[in-house]
Amino acid sequence: MTSPKTIFGSVALVIALGSLEKSIVTTPLPMIGQELHAGELLTWVVTAYLLASTAVLPLYGKLSDIFGRVRMLNISITLFVLGAIACGLSQDINTLIASRVLQGIGGGGLIALAFTVIADSIPAKEVGKYQGYISAVYAVSSIAGPLLGGFFTEHLTWRWVFWINIPLGILAVWLINKNLNHLSVCRKSRFDWGGALLLMVATTLLLLVISPEANLSKSLLVGLFLFVIGMLIVVERAVSDPILPRKLFQLSGYITSVFLILCSQLLMFAMLVYLPLQMQWQKGMTASKSGMIMVVFMFSITTGAYFAGKYIAKTGFYKRVVVIGFILTTCALVQLYLSFYVHISLAFAGLGLGFTLPALSVVVQHILPAQDRGIGMSMFSFGRELGGAIGVAVCSAIFHSQVTSTDITDIVDPQILQHGFSLTYLAMAVIAFIATMLTLFMLKTRPLD
Structure with missing residues (x-):
C-alpha cells in the first residue's frame, strides 16, 4: 500500500503548480502590457485565470467522484499545460487572455483534486499533520512566484513565466500515474x-x-x-444525482466549516494585499522591503498550520484550535488598527490563520461520505477561493470610501491614508470576531476515528 508520505509527495508538485501560477504572473505584468499593447485589458491577464479556475472547481470534484481522481488530475494538468503553452506563444493581448482562460480551466482542478486525494488516502486525525507541509508548499510558492517572474523577465523573457509549467506539469503527471493508480475508482452515474x-x-x-x-x-x-x-x-x-447533493447541506458542521474557511481566507488576503500597500503608500517603503516584512506573515502561517496539525494528530481536538486561531487574528487586527507593534501583529495574525487551516480541513474530511468526497472537498476549496476574492473586494470598497482620490500617489497627507487603512483593519477585526463566535456556538466537537 502506498504510504501517506509518498502520496503527499506525489500531489505536492500539483499544489505548488496551482499556487505558483497565481503569483508568478504579477511581476512581469508591466512588460507584458508594454509588449502586447494591452492598455486597460492588462489586469484581465490575472482576472481571467482566477475566474476560470474558480468557476470549474465544483465540476472537477463531482467528475472525480464519478470517473476517478487520477483521470481527472491527468485532464486538469494537461489542460493547464496546454493553456500555458498557448500563453507563451500569444502575440496579442486578446489571445493571451483567452489562453489564460484555458489555463484556468485546467488549473481549477489542481489544488481541489490534490486535497481530495489527500482526504482519500490519509486518516482525518493524521491529515492535520500534513496541513503544515501543505502550508509550507503554499508559502514557498507564494514567495518564489514574484521572484521567478522577475528573474525570467529580466534575464530571459516573460514567456518563460508560462513555459516553466511544461516540465513541471510533465513531472507531476508521471508522479501521479506512478503512485496514485489505486485511486482510479469509478462509479456508474449520469453526470x-x-x-x-x-x-x-x-x-x-x-x-x-x-x-x-x-x-x-x-x-x-x-x-x-x-x-x-x-x-x-x-x-x-x-x-x-445533482452536481450539489442535498445531503451535503445536511451534514452537521459542513456548511459552518465552509463559511469559516471563507472567513479565514478573506482575512488572509486582506492582509496580504493591504499591508504591503500601506507600507509602500503611507510609510514610503520599497516594494522589496515591504515584501520581506510580509515573509514574517507567511512564515507564521506555515508555523501555525504545522503545530496545529501536530496537536490535532496527537489529541484529536480541533475546535479549540479554530477558536484560538480566530481570537489571535482578531487581536492582531486590533493591533494593526491601533498601529501597535506591527511586526508582532503580523506574527499573531499568521499563527492564528495558520491554526484554522488544518483544523477546518480535518472537520470536512471527517464528515464527508466517500462517494461525495470529491464534490465536498471541491466546494470547501471553492469557499476558500471565494473568500480571497471577497476579502480583496470588501477591503477595496472600505478603503476607497475614505480615500477618494483617483490617484493614490497624489495624496501627500499620510493621515488620510492612515484613516483608510485603519478603518479597513477594524472591519476585518469585526469579521474575525464574528468567525470566533460562530466557531464557539456552531462548530460541534466530535471524536476523530
Whole structure:
C-alpha cells in the first residue's frame, strides 16, 4: 500500500503548480502590457485565470467522484499545460487572455483534486499533520512566484513565466500515474451537465459582481446571478444525482466549516494585499522591503498550520484550535488598527490563520461520505477561493470610501491614508470576531476515528 508520505509527495508538485501560477504572473505584468499593447485589458491577464479556475472547481470534484481522481488530475494538468503553452506563444493581448482562460480551466482542478486525494488516502486525525507541509508548499510558492517572474523577465523573457509549467506539469503527471493508480475508482452515474453549466455561470457572475475590475452594471449582474440560481435550484431538484447533493447541506458542521474557511481566507488576503500597500503608500517603503516584512506573515502561517496539525494528530481536538486561531487574528487586527507593534501583529495574525487551516480541513474530511468526497472537498476549496476574492473586494470598497482620490500617489497627507487603512483593519477585526463566535456556538466537537 502506498504510504501517506509518498502520496503527499506525489500531489505536492500539483499544489505548488496551482499556487505558483497565481503569483508568478504579477511581476512581469508591466512588460507584458508594454509588449502586447494591452492598455486597460492588462489586469484581465490575472482576472481571467482566477475566474476560470474558480468557476470549474465544483465540476472537477463531482467528475472525480464519478470517473476517478487520477483521470481527472491527468485532464486538469494537461489542460493547464496546454493553456500555458498557448500563453507563451500569444502575440496579442486578446489571445493571451483567452489562453489564460484555458489555463484556468485546467488549473481549477489542481489544488481541489490534490486535497481530495489527500482526504482519500490519509486518516482525518493524521491529515492535520500534513496541513503544515501543505502550508509550507503554499508559502514557498507564494514567495518564489514574484521572484521567478522577475528573474525570467529580466534575464530571459516573460514567456518563460508560462513555459516553466511544461516540465513541471510533465513531472507531476508521471508522479501521479506512478503512485496514485489505486485511486482510479469509478462509479456508474449520469453526470448532471445542466446543473454543472448553471453552477459555472452562477459562479462567474458572482465573481464579476464582487470584482472591482469588472466594468459592467452591478445591478444587471446581480439580477442575472439570482435568475441563474433560481434555474439551478429547479434543475437540481429534477435530477437523480445533482452536481450539489442535498445531503451535503445536511451534514452537521459542513456548511459552518465552509463559511469559516471563507472567513479565514478573506482575512488572509486582506492582509496580504493591504499591508504591503500601506507600507509602500503611507510609510514610503520599497516594494522589496515591504515584501520581506510580509515573509514574517507567511512564515507564521506555515508555523501555525504545522503545530496545529501536530496537536490535532496527537489529541484529536480541533475546535479549540479554530477558536484560538480566530481570537489571535482578531487581536492582531486590533493591533494593526491601533498601529501597535506591527511586526508582532503580523506574527499573531499568521499563527492564528495558520491554526484554522488544518483544523477546518480535518472537520470536512471527517464528515464527508466517500462517494461525495470529491464534490465536498471541491466546494470547501471553492469557499476558500471565494473568500480571497471577497476579502480583496470588501477591503477595496472600505478603503476607497475614505480615500477618494483617483490617484493614490497624489495624496501627500499620510493621515488620510492612515484613516483608510485603519478603518479597513477594524472591519476585518469585526469579521474575525464574528468567525470566533460562530466557531464557539456552531462548530460541534466530535471524536476523530
